[in-house]
Amino acid sequence: MRVLVANHPLIAHKLTYLRDVRTDSPTFRRLAEELMTLLAYEATRDVRVEPFEISTPVAPTTGIKLSSPKPLIVPILRAGLGMLEGMVRLLPSAEVGFLGMQRDEETLEAVTYANRLPDDLSGRQVYVLDPMLATGGSLAMAIRYLAERGADDVTAVTLLCAPEGIEFMERDLAELEIPITLVTGSIDERLNEQGFIVPGLGDAGDRLYGVAD
Numbered sequence: 249m250r251v252l253v254a255n256h257p258l259i260a261h262k263l264t265y266l267r268d269v270r271t272d273s274p275t276f277r278r279l280a281e282e283l284m285t286l287l288a289y290e291a292t293r294d295v296r297v298e299p300f301e302i303s304t305p306v307a308p309t310t311g312i313k314l315s316s317p318k319p320l321i322v323p324i325l326r327a328g329l330g331m332l333e334g335m336v337r338l339l340p341s342a343e344v345g346f347l348g349m350q351r352d353e354e355t356l357e358a359v360t361y362a363n364r365l366p367d368d369l370s371g372r373q374v375y376v377l378d379p380m381l382a383t384g385g386s387l388a389m390a391i392r393y394l395a396e397r398g399a400d401d402v403t404a405v406t407l408l409c410a411p412e413g414i415e416f417m418e419r420d421l422a423e424l425e426i427p428i429t430l431v432t433g434s435i436d437e438r439l440n441e442q443g444f445i446v447p448g449l450g451d452a453g454d455r456l457y458g459v460a461d
Contacts, residue, residue, distance in 0.1 A: 273458040284334025327453040370398035379452035381409030384416035408434040
């Protein structure tokens with residue numbers, strides 16, 4: 249698994265305000281969307297394209313367009329929805345699927361509760377959106393699920409992550425024979441005893457929408 253930390257002053261700036269406990273939900277949503285657009289720029293460096301013939305006002309030329317099948321964007325419900333608009337802004341022609349996953353707070357294991365994805369993902373590049381990679385269980389399960397459906401290139405995009413989550417994903421997904429990339433805004437210090445990222449930013453879903461699960 250390739251890990252890319254998107255080091256940029258604007259990313260660090262927006263993450264600082266996302267972390268701040270004083271940031272209200274409307275501001276948090278706006279910042280998460282803006283940050284996602286910056287991360288999407290890094291995440292889509294290897295998006296598949298093909299030549300495309302056009303005519304400018306001056307002369308014919310060859311440009312590029314997204315290859316078919318179009319990439320699929322999959323936000324992990326519910327917190328991943330806060331990242332969707334920022335990703336779609338860069339890939340407006342991409343298709344969108346949804347995967348509902350949540351963590352059992354006692355076992356810290358991921359549980360799937362919703363699925364709105366195409367049955368066949370053969371030959372598809374997939375971008376999975378999840379604000380935080382903590383234990384790594386839910387994101388690893390999502391990537392494995394997508395690979396089983398035929399996805400042949402998966403990029404996960406997170407606002408921040410914990411070292412333990414990265415290590416888990418590297419072990420758990422080692423046998424998958426497809427390219428897997430993790431793009432994140434920050435690798436934080438650690439997980440605490442409750443499985444939350446330190447320093448982190450708290451519960452992303454609650455901070456995005458202002459209500460608890």
